[in-house]
Structures are given as C-alpha cells and as structure tokens.
Amino acid sequence: MKAIYKYGLVILAFVFTGNVSAQDTKKSKSKKKKSQTEEITTMALNMNDTITKVSYALGLNIVTNLKQQGLDTLDQAAFAQGIKEAMAGDSTLLTDQESNQVLQAYFAEIQQKQTEMASKEGDAFLANNAKRPEVTVTSTGLQFEVIKAAEGPKPVATDQVTVHYRGTLLNGKQFDSSYDRGQPATFGLNQVIPGWTEGVQLMSVGSTYRFYIPYNLAYGEKGAGADIPPYSALIFDVELIKIN
Secondary structure, three states, X not given: OHHHHHHOOOOOOOXXXXXXXXXXXXXXXXXXXXXXXXXXXXXXXXXXXXXXXXXXXXXXXXXXXXXXXXXXXXXXXXXXXXXXXXXXXXXXXOOHHHHHHHXXXXXXXXHHHHHHHHHHHHHHHHXXXXXXXXOEEOOOOOEEEEEEOOOOOOOOOOOEEEEEEEEEEXXXXXXXXXXXXXOXXXXXXXXXXXXXXXXXXXXOOOOEEEEEXXXXXXXXXXXXXXXXXXXXXXXXXXEEEXXX
C-alpha cells in the first residue's frame, strides 16, 4: 500500500483490537463485490485502553485524509477485511503491486474530475464577475475592485510591503487571514504569486482592494497544500499598510 503516501496520507493501516464487525468471525476469500451500503457494526469502545484509543484515532485520521482526497464513499466491510489481513500477514485478494495500481488509477481519476470542475467553476465565475461595473480587468486577466480608495505612493515589484489580507476560495471558504492572526504580513512583491505582484502595485498606501485572481496568476495547475486545489481561482482582500 505504499502508493497511498502519494495522496497525502501519513498512516497506511491502523490496529483493530477485538472484532471490528460480526462478519470478522468468518473471513471470506471470495472476490464477490460487497454492497457499498454495508456498514460495520458500531461497538462500545474502552477509550481508557491505549491501543483502543490509538486504533480509533488512526481510523479517524485515515478516513479524514481520504475525504480530503475526494473519496466520498467506502465499502467498510472490504476496508476492514483488508486491514485485518494485512495486520495478520494473511494472503490477500490483491498483491502490493495490484493495490498500488488500483489506488493510483482511482485517485488520479478523482483528481482529474476535481481539476476539471475547479477550472470550469473559475472560468464561469470570472466571466460573470467581469460584467460587474465596479470590477476592473487587467490585460493579464486579473480582476479587482476598490473597497477603500487612498491617495499616496504605490509600490513597485522590487519593493517590500506590509499588508493585511484575507484569502478565500470561490465558495467562500477561507484558507488564510493575517487579520485572524492579528499580525500583518511583510514580504517582497517579487516573492509572491503573480496576481499579488501585479495587483498590489496598483494600490496606494492606505487603500484596500479585492482581487479576483485566475488560477494561472495564483497557484496554477498544482494548487497549494490541502486548502487550495489545483486550478483554483482565488479571492483576496488586501489592505496596503506601508511600503518598506
């Protein structure tokens, strides 16, 4: 199961203490596909036992990470059987190589669907947003609107600036905020994403702008960590505090 590391999971398997389901008393070697709606029987767990607590925590960790990768359904009985056989060192229905191939193909398909959806959503949003009279579109495709105007100096690409900012996805989910940290950020304008490098140069000290940044001016085809998917258009509110 080594391939699962490629999809951001820290842990590959977790320890089950006792039986995880009534079906575990009779292990089937059949390749017959099990129902997606089949569920593991819920047990009362002794959370004062270290191994039980660790096992439960690992289960939460794995499924939470799988959800973050886009997996929204799981055959729990097959999942439990795979874990039990791997822990016991029994013969398994898939070899390590077959398991890797299955995971790579499945998660690649999920990622491709997410990518296509994000790209289409971003294009549609920006096309509609550009029609709003308060929004200005630059030659690169960057969009902005002035939330608070100010008169004063403007930075250039080689300047270092101090700003407050808030960043969200198109669905409104916030992924970063200097306001929440209570600490403005200082950085060189040539050290950030292209949308910021271009956009902040349009601002005067004391002004606040809202930027709508296409994916190619943001984090591109790869995204950034778990919070910013590939091909994501982003929204930033930026307050230019000073030019250093």
